[in-house]
Amino acid sequence: MQLLFLGTGAGMPSKQRNTTSTVLKLLEERGTFWMFDCGEATQHQILHTSLKPRKLEKLFITHLHGDHIYGLPGLLGSRSFLGGEEPLIIYGPTGLKNWIEVTLAVSRTHVKYPFSIIEIDEGIVFEDEQFIVEAKLLEHVMPCFGYTVKQKALAPELFIDKTDALGVPRGPLLKQLKDGRDVVLSDGRVIKSEEVTGEPRKGFKVTILGDTKYCENSITLSEDADVVVHEGTFDVETTELARLYGHSTIVDAAEVCQKANARHLIVNHISARFLSSDLNKMLAQVEDYRFPIYIAEDFAEYIWVDGDLVKQKV
Incomplete structure (x- = not known):
């Protein structure tokens, strides 16, 4: 399992950060990757990686704000132009199906591969012999979901x-x-x-949350997670702005993980008001927490190796 961040900004693109898109690479497990949100210019970001759009198997949308969906029509069209034939399933809130269908119809975008759009409610939205994906509503200014991906127990080691x-x-x-x-x-x-044989091996659990204030459902989804990706649009000094706009501070994100007994936290969806020089100051605000905390950057990749999270160089 690998987490690759294509966009880590909030609201609109900046010189440092594109709008939100996170990739869960499951190349070893399934030969595919899953995407969470698809902000404007996500397909441009993909061009700077080794990702192949035809390998995109599932796309999970947290909510319908533009910085989370405006890259979707372009990616769907390009996936077809590039010869992708594999089916694609898109999950997200009510209204997503109508928005995609109208956008593709009005722009006369012809998608040649089979794809389906599932408008979800809270609960298990996908399950097979390998994975369970559960969604819960968070607390934002519009309906917004968080997702947790749980890998089922792996076969035991054979001696x-x-x-x-x-x-x-x-x-x-x-x-x-x-x-x-x-x-x-x-x-x-x-x-x-x-x-x-030995004992069955525990699979990983990754929680990827959409935009939200500090809330109980974030904690529930993150319980005992190996990795939590939580927005940290603001810092402690801008707490009131976070509350006003339905967002979290980096401290809120850390509190969620601590209460959930999560092992690693990656903070994303960073406001453009914070420059690269401000990140150490933000991390200093959460230095007393007992688990590793990272602030995601565009193209940063984190790899799950032998039960631990290893950050690759950008």
């Missing part, structure tokens, strides 16, 4: 040295053992899966 010692041939029988099924060898011996 090859033990299977070799027991004479299990390499091939399909090893997969059966790894999947928890006992096998019978050609000489009649039964090899039990529990004899040659």
Whole structure:
């Protein structure tokens, strides 16, 4: 699992930050990536990465403010021009379907691949054998969702040295053992899966929140998350502005993670009033929290390695 930030700004693009878009790369798990929000010029940002639009499998929209959706029509059209044929599913609030359909129809944008738009309510919005995605309403100036992506338990480790010692041939029988099924060898011996495997491995949990004030649903979605992506549009000195516009400060984001017992916090959706030189001051406001806290930058990538989050250089 990797998190790649294509846009980390708030409201409108600036020289330092594009509008909001976050990518959850699941190339090892599914051979695809998922996107959360698609602000203006997101497809331009993609050009500076190794992402291939045809590999976009799911797109989750938090709310219908322009800085979260204005890049969507262009990306949908370009994905078609680039020969994408794989299906795409878009999730988001009521009104998203009408906005996309009218925009594509009026602009006569012809999308050649199958895509569907699911207008969601609170609860589980997607589940398969690998992942569960749950959504809850946050507290913004318009309906806005937060999402949590939970990977289901992974198959336990198979101890090859033990299977070799027991004479299990390499091939399909090893997969059966790894999947928890006992096998019978050609000489009649039964090899039990529990004899040659470890405990099931815990999957990761990532919470990606839309625009919001400090609220209980943010905490609920973030409970025991490995990584939380939370907006921090303002700092402590601009707390009143945060409340007025339905946003959070970096301290609000840290409080959510602390109460949720989350392991890592990445703060994004940063107001253009804050320059790169202001970021250390913002981080100083949350230096007493016991977990790692990062402020996302455009094109920053965070990789989940052996149960820990590693930031790559921008």
